[in-house]
Amino acid sequence: MRIDIITVVPGLLEGPFSHSILKRAEDKGIAKVRVHNLRDYSSFKQKQVDDYAFGGGAGMVLMVDPIAKCIEFLKSEREYDEVIYMTPDGKTFNQQMANELSLKGNLIILCGHYKGVDERVRQKWISREISIGDFVLSGGELAAAVVADAIIRLIPGVLNDETSAMTDSFQDGLLAPPVYTRPSEYEGMKVPEVLLSGHQSKIDSWRFEASVRRTKERRPDLLEGKGLEGDFSK
Structure with missing residues (x-):
């Protein structure tokens, strides 16, 4: 399995994937997690990826263009089973969903930030929207780490005891x-x-x-x- 995470704050994800079970999965060649800085796909000199919402209101919105470029670039390199968007109004993540996703091949996880992403991203590129609970975080990065951890630990060979995950x-x-x-x-x-x-x-x-x-x-x-x-x- 390969999980590609798209974020505007890649530093938040450095720790979770460099230790413990997730690091073991990488070392064994069972699963890979790659973090992509959305700003690398910005068309602006200042690497801007957000703008004010049409209609006014507080908060910034992630723009379509850099997200589309990143997703399309990743898709040009390999096939993905799901493009997941982490958002408070998504379907609540549970163990059954983790089991289902652990059987997939490659996943893209888009982390929401600020007031979220332009709705057209959700309409065209997102196949599944996930929330980890009825609360709001500063961004989707920590939620993406939770989902990735829950999925990867279920893949055969990641845990030392193959039956451990099945008795959780x-x-x-x-x-x-x-x-x-x-x-x-x-x-x-x-x-x-x-x-x-x-x-x-x-x-x-x-x-x-x-x-x-x-x-x-x-x-x-x-x-x-x-x-x-x-x-x-x-």
Whole structure:
């Protein structure tokens, strides 16, 4: 997979992709992330990429021309499955969307900034609009990093344990159960005995019930229509 991110603030994305799992994916040749400075595609001497909105009002708007030039340049070099625009009014990102996008080949992510992009960009070039929540950031860069991280970690070979990503919260519509490691007792707090028993079927049952219980307590909306009305209070 290759993810190309278009931004007016490329420095914001230097850290997330040079460490941890994302760096490992790059080193293994499994996934690449490339950041493109939108100002490099400006036709103006001062590298301007924004202008005032027609009709007035506060805030600047990213212009069509530099965005179109950048996207068309990238498309001339390879095929892309999606051109994604990060925007507060996009569809809310979730695990199911991450799973779907992780099966794609190449992606372009356009980061919104200021008051957003000229609507004609969205009409002609964007195939999917994504939001990471009902709030507004200074730009789409941090949101793009979140989406890229969630996608890339699902690609086979990125994580050391191939099954790890499949047991994360939301993969089965439930929150993940509590987890423990050594020591088995700390200041009187003990690890549930079933987790030390070695009986995998009992452990699996405990984890499922703990997942349902935690989901009921913290995200009951996730259980709607799942038919999990039993008593998981223990």
